[in-house]
Amino acid sequence: MKEQPLLCGLAQSADDRAEPILRSGNSNCGGCGMSNGLNMLSRAAGTRNVQVVIPACCGIVTAGQYPYSAFGAPVVASTFASSAAVASGLAQIAKINGDDTRVICWAGDGGTYDIGMATLSAAAERNEDVLYICYDNEIYGNTGGQRSSATPIGATTTTTPAGKDIDKKDVMGIMAAHRIPYCASVSIADPADGHRKMQRALDTEGFRFLHLLSPCPTGWKSEPAEGIDLVRLAIRSGLYPIYEVVNGFDYTINETPDLSRAALEKYFSLQGRFRKNAINLDQIQAMVQRNWDRLKLHAEVNS
Ligand SMILES: Cc1ncc(C[n+]2csc(CCOP(=O)(O)OP(=O)(O)O)c2C)c(N)n1
Ligand code: SF4
Ligand SMILES: [Mg+2]
Structure with missing residues (x-):
């Protein structure tokens, strides 16, 4: 008699997946960076079978209303705090089967930097065979735009009406410190680099973490058509470093910014969430420089 696979409650055909992970007709806002990220993931995954765990966030609303789903792959909706633990269980079951x-x-970012951090850290420490992707729109977007610990300094949100007065957490630094097999920041403005990193992350065994800066026209009060330009400006100005870390020590910088003041000014001026009186560009430029100096030191140690 054929041995039955251990059930995990997710319908998954034995055939390769034929649908994109994100179908058209989803409920994302126009110009949402999350759509670019999911399309990038879908292309990198090809026809591989995937199971996706999504905690409370815009990403779980994306699917649309029951009984329809815009996801072309099995999805588990988890609580904020448990997504990495749920994914750990699914990965263990896949291995047993x-x-x-x-x-x-x-x-x-709310589910990653804040509410899900405990189970994320625990799964990373156990080196579970899970790919964890954080799309970072720098706010609690789904509930109307409250600040998270990923909200950058100077950004006005519903809970920081005068502008946030401390900078965002260094989530890449935190995850690299777990010495996981692979950790990378991904530019949704660079499909080739994004594709390579997502494929590498899908192929690698053990815990992998990808971080995507994800423009949110609704929360950032920016033009939907300018999201990709905003990512480019964040990279050029040094605000969003593009790099990868293997096993916690091996750092590679993938894109060197010109750290230009012009790019920094343009980045802030294109978003209504940054009011002129809430930002101090000299302070931000000094902070960016300090972060870069530290990152370069990490990368130099490898060479
Ligand atoms: C424990 C808990 N607290 C609060 C909520 C309400 N809630 C649902 S989605 C959300 C915002 C999620 O923010 P983020 O993870 O950054 O994703 P985004 O909405 O920005 O896509 C919040 C606060 C919840 N579902 N569970
Ligand atoms: S609120 Fe922002 S993150 Fe959420 S779907 Fe709209 S653009 Fe995307
Ligand atoms: Mg968010």
């Missing part, structure tokens, strides 16, 4: 399904957590 000898199944090559890749398990992916797709979470916002």
